[in-house]
């Protein structure tokens with residue numbers, strides 16, 4: 565069994581597209597899913613917060629116990645938990661990728677954008 569990890573929004577519209585994308589892209593059997601409302605706002609703007617620590621505790625379970633080698637972070641169109649323009653969301657996504665990469669040496673980190681058609685694209689990445 566192989567695992568990948570996604571830090572996704574709680575938005576029900578983003579779950580299946582992100583998981584299908586990662587199963588295909590990473591060739592993994594399962595995707596461990598960590599959800600918050602607008603996670604790039606939390607990780608990008610509030611890296612010292614309790615919510616960030618909660619997310620990272622769950623990431624470590626996925627990487628340490630399930631052996632995940634890749635963590636994807638999702639931002640998306642029409643995010644109720646992070647109602648800022650797409651441009652700002654992409655800045656937060658970039659910050660979030662850098663933050664998680666610094667916390668997870670040796671783990672591949674992907675930044676994913678999900679658009680108004682619920683299509684997933686990779687917009688940034690880091691290796692450590």
Ligand SMILES: [Zn+2]
Nearest residue numbers: 573575643644
């Ligand atoms: Zn959202």
